[in-house]
Amino acid sequence: MxxxxxxxxxxxxxxxxxxxxxxxxxxxxxxxxxxxxxxxxxxxxxxxxxxxxxxxxxxxxxxxxxxxxxxxxxxxxxxxxxxxxxxxxxxxxxxxxxxxxxxxxxxxxxxxxxxxxxxxxxxxPFFPVLESGWQYGSISAEWPVHYTRAIENQLDVAHLPFVHRSTIGAGGRTFVDGPYVETDDRSIRVWVSNCHDPGRLSHSQQDLKEASSGKDPGLHFIFPGIWLLNISQRLKNLVAFVPINERRTLYYVRTYHQIHPRWLARPFEWMMGLSNRFILGQDRRVVVSQRPMDSGEADHDRLIGADRAISQFRRIHQDLLATGVDVGxxxxxxxxxxxxxxxxxxxxxxxxxxxxxxxxxxxxxx
Known part of the structure; x- marks a missing residue:
């Protein structure tokens, strides 16, 4: 590995x-x-x-x-x-x-x-937006998947109306406008704009860049394995992806919030934990079926424009692996x-x- x-x-x-x-x-x-x-x-x-x-x-x-x-x-x-x-x-x-x-x-x-x-x-490495004033509740889940597939699933902005059609993907917003993606050598930031099919092509990256100016990214990933979903100014989901071995990955899933007092925060965290576990279960049924397990070996995958964040993850990940280490x-x-x-x-x-x-x-x- x-x-x-x-x-x-x-x-x-x-x-x-x-x-x-x-x-x-x-x-x-x-x-x-x-x-x-x-x-x-x-x-x-x-x-x-x-x-x-x-x-x-x-x-x-x-x-x-x-x-x-x-x-x-x-x-x-x-x-x-x-x-x-x-x-x-x-x-x-x-x-x-x-x-x-x-x-x-x-x-x-x-x-x-x-x-x-x-x-x-x-x-x-961590997310500056979470530096102060936040509380969180946490769950964990272990999946029989390679960490690359686990991470890419959370960078995939096109699967929601299909995998999560009864939950966060309800509404049939199948058209992906972009997404607009910014990267550096250690992170990926994604501005997501999904809608009902407008009967046109996606906007250009330049147009999407201008539209995203001054806005927080919807998704933010920092290598080697922490991911942030900006739900709102006062609510965020974080996932830490922990490679157990080449066939298993551990998820730590947190909901960060600013709810006070504590007696209100606890039932909210409990409910968010149940929700996150159910939504992850929808993802799990698909991700465990992907072959090959390691996306770095997926030479026959054919990525599309909506997969821009995934393609950038693979590019940066391969660059990092060039000086990587074999463990085991x-x-x-x-x-x-x-x-x-x-x-x-x-x-x-x-x-x-x-x-x-x-x-x-x-x-x-x-």
Whole structure:
């Protein structure tokens, strides 16, 4: 499985990582995450270097991750600090350590750096419009699809009246005027204008550009995998696409809003969670049928004008893959042999950024 390199990947929601070790598959590898006594998050390959046992069944003791097999203790840097069979005064063999990935905790997500070691890492990419004054409710869903198909489905502006004809696509607005698309090397912005067939051709990109001037894009995607739907000035949907492996993708779906007080916000989030889950289910029935699974291998796809955002995604994604990394074996998420500590992964970052989660629904696969 090949992934774009030197990028921050959202891999978990902050609320999922507690003191007890959490084992998950992400980016084609089995990983384990845990919090130390100060609340910092740490992540490693889920394999003890002693005899290869999984670490997810262990425990956290103070600021150490303890292997369930022989009690080896590993500190926040990944170094073994105690081997019970050798005693507290015993010598620890050289190389008895686990790789520690660069992590950041921001916007309610745990982000993992996939790429080469740096003295200074870039900021986590996010949407400026959500920087302050927002609350959110969240659901999650795991699909048996490649992450490229998952992302392209949310950039597809022509499928709504067919896949979602009973929900958000009701009304028969099949004609796609454009869409107008702007890109840079890390993001795609889409201005959507769908209507009933007017009996004419779509406006030119220049005309659509002028018409979109001063307006927020309807869709905004930031590589490697976060997407924003601007429903209104006070309501947004966000999706974080997390590659589990080459055949499975995890969706974190959030509804951001500015509803107060809290007793009103909670039932609203619950209802939006149900709605998002139902609408995603409509998408799922189609996306799981697409072949090949990886759209990067879809040489026989014939894109049309309405697919402009999808074609731009494929172009940028292929450019990023040119310097990408093959993942799947432990130690391949960063340069081989390197070890990095979590970067400022404090659980209070959301409060500093003005984003507060409320009454989030538990993860559940569709």
């Amino acid at each position: 090949k992934l774009p390199n030197d990028l921050w990947y959202p891999v978990l929601e902050s609320r999922e990582v507690r003191r007890r070790p959490l084992g998950v598959e992400r980016l084609g590898q089995q990983l384990v995450f845990w919090r130390d006594s100060a609340g910092f998050v740490h992540g490693h390959p889920d394999r003890c270097p002693h005899l290869g046992a999984s670490l997810r069944g262990g425990k956290v003791d103070g600021d150490s991750l303890v292997c369930p097999f022989h009690g080896f203790e590993f500190n926040q840097e990944g170094y073994c600090v105690h081997i019970p069979a050798h005693g507290r005064s015993g010598k620890i063999p050289g190389g008895m350590a686990i790789q520690t990935f660069p992590l950041k905790e921001a916007h309610g997500f745990i982000w993992l750096w996939l790429g080469s070691q740096r003295n200074v890492y870039p900021e986590v 074996d432990a130690g391949q998420l960063t340069e081989k042999g390197t070890s990095h500590r979590a970067i400022d992964p404090r659980s209070d970052l959301d409060k500093e950024e003005g984003v507060r989660p409320l009454s989030m629904l538990p993860p559940k696969s569709l």
